[in-house]
Amino acid sequence: MKAGVIVFPGSNCDIDAYKVLEKLNVEVKYIWHDEKIDDEDLIVLPGGFSYGDYLRCGAIARFAKALENINEHIEKGKLVLGICNGFQILTELKALPGALLRNKNLNFICSDCNLIVENTDTPFTNLFKKGDIVNFPIAHGEGNYYIDDEGLGELIKNNQIVFRYQNNPNGSVADIAGIVNKRGNVLGMMPHPERAQDKLLGGEDGLVFFKSVIAYFKEV
């Protein structure tokens, strides 16, 4: 399996995503925003503030050269993971439904965060059990997931909700922390599994997450 972490100007969790993949012996490289993606099996859109995010978060990043072929990539069934700013970019790209608004308390929130694993039938969560509680930290100012009732109905019907917050920190609709597209190969989530990669740093639930991706490719 080959992975690529896209680096936008202003990305700042690129290193953390790279680090965890390297730790798990995945062949991983950085992809600068004006390069093109190649045949990577997993593309990570990392956290941060792409292009400063002075407009809506992710609104500029979706025009990056590195994302020109992203839809073809998705159609081919390759995996795309958007974490935090990456999730925001995926909604701007319409690769995932809904939008991310400012946190309900209007402040940035950095904290540990317990999530409930809702869907284990995805390439990203196949090593979890449904109902598992995992701790992935959050660090965002605009992570309040919004979708209209109809859209929410669709998400539920298609089993697209992957993670829910145990204690909703930001006002997200239906406690949603992470969702996949219908096909299940694009995951967007506000919490940071790449930060939960070491007991010394407060936990390693994130390793199970990334090992799921590795396991998925072993089976494929």
Add this chain to the structure above:
Amino acid sequence: MNRYEKVGLTKEEYKRIVEGLNREPNDLELSMFGVLWSEHCSYKNSRALLKLFNTKGERVLQGPGENAGAVDIGDDLAVVFKIESHNHPSALEPYQGAATGVGGILRDIFTMGARPIANLNSIRFGHLNDERNKRLLKGVVNGIGNYGNSVGIPTVAGETVFDDCYSDNPLVNAMSVGIIRKDKLKRAIAQGVGNSVILVGHTTGRDGIGGASFASCNLTEESEAMRSAVQVGDPFMEKLLLEACLELMDKEYVVAVQDLGAAGLTSSSCEMALRGGCGIKIDVSKVVTREENMLPEEIMISESQERMLFVVKKGYEEEILKVFKKWNLNAAVIGEIIDDKNLTVTAGDKVVGCVPVELLGDGAKATLRSYRRPKYLDELHLDIDSLKRVEDLNDALIKVLKSENIASKEWVYRQYDYMVRTNTIVRPGGDAAVVAVEGTDKALSLTVDCNSRYCYLDPYEGAKIAVCEAARNIAATGATPIAITDCLNFANPEDEEVYYTFRQAILGITEASKVLNTPVVSGNVSFYNESNKTRIYPTPTIGMVGLLEDKNKACTIDFKELGDSVILVGETLNEIGGSEYLKVIYGKVLGSAPRCYPEIEKNTIECLTKLIKEGLIQSAHDVSEGGMIVALCECAFKNEIGVEVNVKTSLREDIFLFSESQGRFILSAKKEYVDEIITEFKRYGVLAEVIGETKGSKIEVNINGTRVIDKSICDLKRVWEEELQCIMD
């Protein structure tokens, strides 16, 4: 108003300029003198005393005088760090003031070639019953958070302090810490006649003009009109500048790099030339400006943020321009190094100003001002026996836990991304943060500290305490303190009484840092923190760095298991002067500051770090504001592990609980190690005794057989946790 007064210079200073130049300066030249000879840039009122600091040590690679200090941490690495104030701007425009404070200190670190790995801050405000103070706190925290979070450097530790003396003069001190291979340390020394001077980063605008002069006078009603002296920050630009600069730093053709801070292009070019003993020529028409028709003097003193000045070997200019282009940043060759020791400013071919670098950069006379012991120091007597005994100490404890200074600061630090880059081992909320050093087994322990109330009661003792308390915070994580940076926040130095407190604080820092072997390697002075109504307490904030050889051994303050012994290290004395208890319960700031004995602190720290390294200690917490009882609560809160304490003392119960005697720790340890721990402390000449054990889910204290505290952790924790959040949200 005379033309020299308009730029903040005195008649005497103007005379010296005219003598030095042998003519009257033109407007551009005068503006440059105005900003560079301001207190903010020249340190004219502090330089003579700052010489007293001990700045040498076996680990010191770079002491004061550069953009930041650097200290050897082994493995061929150096830690680079500095603290700086951004007080005046934050008083007017809290968000931008604080944000640009973070930006400025970050640039000081990567100017040295180091990659910033952590930020810290010390912020002080008036009490939150005033809406204005709430607005200031909110703005400052947003500013620090947004800037640091966007650049992607974790903000890992800090202190938030409230006192009426900061109502008109909030303090915002920002510290940054970076890591570099020690042979790659860059210094800002301009050299090599003919080498090119390149300005990179953001465009140059009219923002922040006169910022340095503005920071060099008291805040008054008129200050509001100087809002335009506050700079505007762009963290995205900073992130790009950081990455682009670090990409170039180890290139052999980069001779020197200096960030543009106060007084902008004038100070950066002048300082670099001064260090190199050369001259520098700058063509302002080459500077990329944000606005049209900017005057040469505006370009020279603009404090637009996110800019750096490079000196590059002739012929390598394209290499620099290429990298900055990749990062979509401006870069323009604006001048060259010359051999006549002048700063020459041209606009195209026309010379618009020319002054000797030495006169401009070093001509502001260092004055040793006269000082006088303040009268108020004789009016601080406190008769402890006259304090009416509190009926229920449980209520007193709740009041103290709710005090803004003691209550949990989670509302503040959860707005900072303290985890980005995945190296944060010990997070905010403890004694010091611990951050792993990538590629090694080591970690750095980081803290900022100052109890300014003690400094008000006794500036010498208070400053000693600031250093020793910082060292204790570091030691509680298991790390050895190695060096400090200081941010000296004071009122108007032209006042003899203020200058006395300034001098005493410097003596106190020097004394403690000598004993603890933590030399001062960088720092900053901020004067004129006073308004017509109030004057801040002397506030010498200490930023300290400690080294932990094995990051896996990092210790935290939280009790770990039931059935552990709880040990009090150090002596509890009849010291309630300047305490939080005295302020909260009796509304007084009186008495003597607690005594501080750096030699004993040194032994305690050595012994504690040794025991932590040997794995004998489960948790360690420094006893500070709120005394032993608050320290016990803080140890208990996170894991909700209770404690029962039984002690005998001849002190009044409330004083025993809330005394802020120095040199103390609360430890917990497995029972089988207790004898060894007590014996070891004894060997170091330090008192340590078992006072109880972790048990249940209550905080219970029995003094001389009487139960004086009996409360469930949940009740206490709720009060402590919710106070600040309730006020702010």
